[in-house]
Amino acid sequence: MNSQRADNEGRQFAGPVGPTRWGGFKSPDFSRVDVSSTMVILPIGSTEQHGPHLPVEVDSLLVSEVAHRAAALAPALVLPTLWVSLAEHHMAYAGSLTLDFETLLAFVRCVVRSLKRQGFRRILLLNGHGGNMAALTLVVDKLSAEFELPLATATYWNVAAKDFAAILEGQPNLLHACEAETSMVMFLRPDLVDAQAACTVASAPTGFLQEGGIHRWRDMSHWSRSGVVGTPRLASAMKGERLLEAAASALADQFARGAIWGDEMVKPSPV
Numbered sequence: 068m069n070s071q072r073a074d075n076e077g078r079q080f081a082g083p084v085g086p087t088r089w090g091g092f093k094s095p096d097f098s099r100v101d102v103s104s105t106m107v108i109l110p111i112g113s114t115e116q117h118g119p120h121l122p123v124e125v126d127s128l129l130v131s132e133v134a135h136r137a138a139a140l141a142p143a144l145v146l147p148t149l150w151v152s153l154a155e156h157h158m159a160y161a162g163s164l165t166l167d168f169e170t171l172l173a174f175v176r177c178v179v180r181s182l183k184r185q186g187f188r189r190i191l192l193l194n195g196h197g198g199n200m201a202a203l204t205l206v207v208d209k210l211s212a213e214f215e216l217p218l219a220t221a222t223y224w225n226v227a228a229k230d231f232a233a234i235l236e237g238q239p240n241l242l243h244a245c246e247a248e249t250s251m252v253m254f255l256r257p258d259l260v261d262a263q264a265a266c267t268v269a270s271a272p273t274g275f276l277q278e279g280g281i282h283r284w285r286d287m288s289h290w291s292r293s294g295v296v297g298t299p300r301l302a303s304a305m306k307g308e309r310l311l312e313a314a315a316s317a318l319a320d321q322f323a324r325g326a327i328w329g330d331e332m333v334k335p336s337p338v
């Protein structure tokens with residue numbers, strides 16, 4: 068059997084599995100899906116400023132790509148990407164859009180409820196936007212109890228943190244409109260990158276939000292005039308390809324291990 072497949076946009080992915088794009092299925096096709104064991108991925112992107120050199124759709128573009136690449140390596144169905152999420156801290160910059168937390172929770176709740184009604188049990192919220200990390204942990208904890216399903220969430224650059232650290236030269240992991248994001252967009256859609264601006268934009272210091280173990284909220288404009296955090300001038304398409312491959316295979320490794328869906332429980336027993 069041909070190990071190459073194309074999604075509906077015609078892009079080729081190497082991998083042993085069949086179609087994985089939920090939106091491309093016809094309704095009767097779902098009767099051939101083993102709903103109790105098939106993982107469903109909801110990619111969560113964002114629409115928010117990415118400095119002067121990258122478009123506002125970066126997070127949605129990248130998380131969609133990572134989700135489909137991972138699903139091509141380990142079987143999963145990938146839902147259409149949520150293109151707006153929690154970007155309040157970017158709202159001082161033109162082009163940014165945000166949900167409030169309650170709306171994000173309500174949206175995910177409705178998607179999970181719909182999936183559960185069709186028998187799906189393995190649901191992963193794949194995050195591609197830093198501003199969602201704390202919220203999605205909360206969403207997963209809350210909805211797992213509500214639906215009695217072991218929901219999971221992962222932010223792709225955290226799953227691939229070791230590989231990202233080895234590939235990147237100027238920063239330890241993905242930041243914002245940075246070496247990593249610029250590289251991946253350069254590989255995927257070079258037409259969307261203003262290479263001149265990427266080389267000249269001023270980058271802000273990192274580590275500002277979590278100092279000495281204390282978290283407080285700050286709007287992005289408090290520490291980055293350009294909207295960039297990291298070093299986009301170090302970006303290259305070659306790094307971008309390696310980052311995407313690393314993210315997909317780190318996720319696929321986790322999926323293949325299956326431990327995230329393990330049902331083992333330690334029964335509480337008062338001594």
Ligand SMILES: [Zn+2]
Nearest residue numbers: 113126196197
């Ligand atoms: Zn983002």
